[in-house]
Amino acid sequence: MTAFYYRCRMTHPETLRARIPVFPELEFCRSGVGLVPNPKENDPGMALCVSLSVVLDEEFGACSCAAFRRKKTCRHVRRLGELVSEFSKAAGGRSWQEIFAASLWRRLGEALAEGNGQSCSTVRVCRSESGHPAATAFLCSRGELLAKWNGAADILLRFLERIGKAPRSIAASDRATLIHKLGLVLRTPEERYFNETGVKSRAQAFEESFYGRLAYHCFREYGDREIGFHPAIDLQSGEFTLKGLSQENEPVLQLVVPRRQVKAVLNLLGKEFPSQEDLTIHPVPLRSIFKISSTTQLDLEVRPVVEALQASGESRFYEEKDLARFRYGDLVYVQELGVLAQLERSGAERKFRAPVSMRLERSQIPGFVEEHRAEIEAGELVLEEPLRQIKVLKDYDYMEIVPLAIKRSWYWLSIRYGFGNQEVSLGEILKARRQGQAYLETAAGWIDLNTPAFQALAMLADDERDLAKDGERIRLSSVDLLRLAATNRRPLEVRGQRAAILRRLLDLQPVEPYRAPSGLATPLRRYQELGVDWLKFLYENGLAGLLCDEMGLGKTHQAMALMLWLRERAKEPCLVVCPTTVISHWREKIRVHAPGLKAAVYHGLQRDLPSALNEADVLLTSYGVLRNDIDRLCKVPMAVALFDEIQNLKNRETLSYQAACAIEARMKLGLTGTPVENSLEDLKSLFDLILPGYLAEDPGRAHPADSQPGLQASELDNLRRVIFPFVLRRSKEAVLEELPEKIEDVRTCALSEDQIKLYRDTLSSKGAPLLAQLASGAERLPYIHIFAVLNYLKMICDHPALLLNKVEEYQKYESGKWDLFQELLFESLDSGQKVVVFSQYLGMIDMMQRLLNELGIGFAALTGSTRDRGEVIRRFNQDQDCRVFLGSLKAGGTGIDLVAGSVVLHYDRWWNAAREEQATDRVHRIGQRRAVQVFKLITEGTLEEKISAIIERKRHLMNTVVREDDPHFSKIFSREELAGLLQPL
Ligand SMILES: [Zn+2]
Structure with a gap:
């Protein structure tokens, strides 16, 4: 056996106990004592004394000899009495039971038996194959070593007798039987009961165990002080043993400590021999962790290891499998360091599911490392040196x-x-x-x-031809x-000989900066020149775009400048598609501002494509004609196909959309002040029209309009970045110094008595049932009825005569808003300004006309039924005496210039804020030389306030992507909002 003694230093117990003589004739068990029979006698007897008393009373003795049976006493009993008295004297009056219970041997025996409860009867005894000639080995039934005896022969013989293993040839007496008998006699009533059912008590199991009997024997022979203990580890087997040495340092015995009891045994002995260093467990922190190392170029291995942190702070790693041999419960003998150390957090070492080790492909490693970042930082997972660089x-x-x-x-x-x-x-x-x-x-x-x-x-075309073989050129x-x-999002460096060309592309710049093209009558503002440069850049690079400048910033002017520039370059004509109502507006604009362009209107029943193409650089047409004549139009290649108010084409299912797609043009350009309306879906549609395939499939199809705020801010940000080169939008604020200022003001008023009564009546008769229906959670809501009631309420807020359809008698009724309106109107007129008034109700326009006529104030009115729109607008803009413009929001809100006015009055609020903006922008636009004052009239405490709030709120929501809204009633208002609008005053 190659034993390793580490830091072995012999020390004696500091508290020496008085040695009790051996008394070889006596055997003890519990409170009993017996006289070992001498088989050589004529009448041998086994005398027992089971008295609890320390002083033997002959009366309590008993013997198995013939003499005792006859006389109830015998020499054995007497001899036992003498010896017990002597023992008692030597033991200072304490009983055997008491002394043994307090002994180190007893506690050591218990600790060992706890790990291996092998009973004496099944122990195998054999001469050890090597070593000490007198060495006798005790093996358990499975053949594992329990102990070795190297001590004196007489003491060994007594041990063999005590465990009942003395060969008959040398056995002097049957000590085992005597001890067994004492044990039987002294059983507790419970033990008797247990034994009848074939069960032993814990105490009995210990008394009959090999280690229990060994402890008894050693204590009898040596007491607690004569044997010193020294731990040793067999380097071959990893067996942990305790060597018992005599005071002369002679090996007496050697005990194999069951692995899981090593710690308990060392703790026990360490307490008993505190100055003996080899009995201490060293506080080297050991951690069970996982370690990753490369095995081959392609594989990595993750395996459990033990990390030892030395006093120096240096870590050492040991394979768990190598340490298994030296693993004793949560103690580990670290051979290299010569210490017995304890694992931290015992039992918690299997952090990963793989019980032993696992193999990862190299490419899986970063993912694994990412996933276990926390463990790596905590040091539970250790990467081997080359991998530590990962x-x-x-x-x-x-x-x-x-x-x-x-x-x-x-x-x-x-x-x-x-x-x-x-x-x-x-x-x-x-x-x-x-x-x-x-x-x-x-x-x-x-x-x-x-x-x-x-x-x-992911969006790059997956085309092998795009990648050169060297992998370098793409x-x-x-x-x-x-x-x-x-x-x-990182710095972008462009190098090389052709860098300038590429840089120009990335900066969205045309080959040459803006020069006013010939044929342009009105000079452009600076921001418009930049816009034209951007359009030229798109054209030069075969791209397309959406010009989304806010209303009034002159998108048309920029488009006209582009078309003039193209006239000198492209053989093909330009196509302008716009709503029918705006065709004449376009023609007029071109006539006035870009006289160099020859425009032909391709519209009306008499339209003729060849002659229109023959005479014009620019073909003006409507969406209706585009749809109807696409078969003809698609055969004419265009330099630019310009779609004014391109939001008309957001629905890809429509024939207009499909026709617009079919048009063949080098560049497709969309103009709109409201480019993407409500949804990313619309944005995708428009991009698919102008730049097919550019936007990823379904950029937001999973997010319908009303749930759009759920789109991640980062996704929106990404989308904005991606569309950035192809969408140009400037707000009025951004180019403010080039435009007059606009001041918006919300003015409030109160309901009159007449209005309050009508409002309440309408709510109770028509509103209450709808409120109940809204509250009931009915799935289908009668939107038409709700809308009708809301409309009644709005009319009441405007004027009672409007609801009652008695406009001609309007003076008989009182209206708070009407009063406010007159106040603002007169104040503005008094300060010398022209006023533009919008209402959504023709009845209100009618009422205002009556008022102005009565007062003799010059005005112009534009409604859906107006015949000569141009004349009406011209008069307002040019006639000094025409002071007021009255327009229905529908008819007067788009496509006209009202720059003579500088005050805008919105008599009532439209559901759609964008429509109001458009109307306001009739006045607040290029050509406007004054600050524009905008008033919005609202009746306090009514649905108008709520509508106003909702419009403000929704406007923000709608502007998330490119700022506008969709006035679809059921989508805009939630159930709660509708219920709120129908609340009583
Ligand atoms: Zn006797």
């Missing part, structure tokens, strides 16, 4: 583009991403992505290919390149 790269530091060849709208490029000192080409990243890899291993680290930084790559269309650049 860095997962979520974003690059910069993007570098070198143009190699440029062909019209195609670019051969070298695109490299910088990660620290390393650069990785787009080709490599694309290849890895196309192979389905989640990470790309590079010298700089593992690039996470699925982060937002690389999201735009061919991108200008559209793809712009998308890539638009989603890039």
Whole structure:
């Protein structure tokens, strides 16, 4: 046995106990004592004394000899009495039971028996094959070593007798039987009962166990002080043993400590021999953790290890499988360090599901590392040195583009991403992505290919031909390149000989900056020039766009400048498609501002395409004609197809949309002040029309209009970035210094008595049943009825005569709003300003006309039934005496200029804020030289206030993407909002 003694230092117990002589003739069990029979006698007897008393009374003795049976006493009983008295004297009056119970041996025996309760009867005894000549080994029934005896022969013999294993040839007496008898006699009533059912008590099991009997024997022979204990570990088997040495340092016995009892035994002995260092467990922190190392180029192994943190702070790692041999419960003997150390957090070591070790493919490692970041930081997972460098790269530091060849709208490029000192080409990243890899291993680290930084790559056409064999050069269309650049959030460097050309593309710049084209009568403002440059850039690069400047900023002017510029370059004509009502407006604008353009109206029953094309640079037509004549129109290639108010085309199911798609044009351009309306769906439709395939499939189809706020801010941000090169929108605020100011004011008034009565009557007769229906949660709501009641209420707020249809008798009724209106009107007129008034009700326009006629104030009125719109508008703008413009929101809200006015009065609020804005913008637009004052009239405490609040709230929601709204009643108002509108005063 190659035993390893570590830091062995012999020490004696400091508290020496008085040695009690051996008394070889006596055997004890519990409170009983017996005289060992001498088989050589004539009448041998086994005398027992089971008295609890320390002083033997002959009366309590008994013996198995013939003499005792006759006389109730015998020499054995007498001898037993003498010896017990002597023992009692030597023991200082304490009983055997008491002394043994307090002994170290007894506690040691219990600790050992706890780990291995092998009974004496089944122990095998054999001469050990090597070592001490007198050594005798005790094996358990399965053959494992329990103890070895190296001590004196007489003491060994007594041990063999005590465990009933003395060979008959040398056995002097049957001590085992004597002890057994004492035990039987001294059983408790419970033990008798247990034994009848074949069960032993804990105490009995211990008394009959090998280690229990060994403890008894050793205490009898040596007491607690004569044997010193020294732990040792067999390096072959890992067996943990305790060597018992005599005071002369002679080996007496050797005990194998069951593994799970090592800690208990060491703790027990360590307390008993506090100065003996080898009995202490060393406080080297050991942790059971997992370690990753590379096995081959492709595989990594994750396996459990034990980490030892030394006093120096240095960590050492040991394979769990190697340590298994030296593992004793949660103690581990660390051979290299020569210490017995305790694992931290015993039992908690299996952190990962894999019980022993697992193998990962190399490409899985970054994911694994990411997933177990916390464990790595906590040190529960340790990466071996080369792997410790694993860095997962979520974003690059910069993007570098070198143009190699440029062909019209195609670019051969070298695109490299910088990660620290390393650069990785787009080709490599694309290849890895196309192979389905989640990470790309590079010298700089593992690039996470699925982060937002690389999201735009998913949109690149998956075409093998686009990637040169060297993986370095890639061919991108200008559209793809712009998308890539638009989603890039890092510094972008463009290098190489052709850098200037590429930079111009990325800066959205045309080849040449703006010069006023010949044929333009009205000079453009600076922001309009920039807009034209952007349009030229789109045209030059074969792109398309949406010009979404706010109303009044002159989108038409910019479009006309583009068309004049194109006239010198393109053979093809331009097409302008717009709502029918605006055709004449367009023609007029071109006539006045761009006389260099020859425009032909292709509209009406007499329309003739060849002659229109023959005479014109610009073909003006309506959406209706586009739809009807698409078969003819699609055969005419256009330089630019311009769709004014392109929001008319948001529905891709319509024939107009399909016709617009079918038009063949080098560039498709949308004009709108309300570009994307409510939904991303609409945005997608418009982009699919002008730039097919540019937006990802379903950018927001999962998010219908009303749930749009649920779209992640980051997604919206991404979308805005992606569409940025192709959408130009300037607000009036952004170009304020080039425009007059606009001041908006909400003015409130109160209901009159007449109005209150009507309002209440209407609510109780018509509103109450609807309120009940709203509250009932009915699935289908009578929107038409609700709308009708809300309309009645709005009319009451405007004027009682309006609801009662007695406009001609309006003076008989009182209206708070009417009073306020007159106040504002007169105040404005008095300050010398012209006033534009809008109402949605023709009855109100009628009433105002009556009022102005009575007062003799000049005015112009525009409603749906007005015959000569142009004359009406001209008169207001040019006639000094025409002071007021009255318009129905529907007829007067679009397509006209009212720049002579500088006060706008919205008599009532329209459901749709955008319609109001459009109306206001008739006045607040280019050509306006004064600050525009806008008044919105609202009746306090009525539904008008609530509508106003809802409009403000929804406006914000609707503007989330490109700022406008859809006045669809059932979509705009929630059930709660509708119920709120129907609340009594
Ligand atoms: Zn006797």
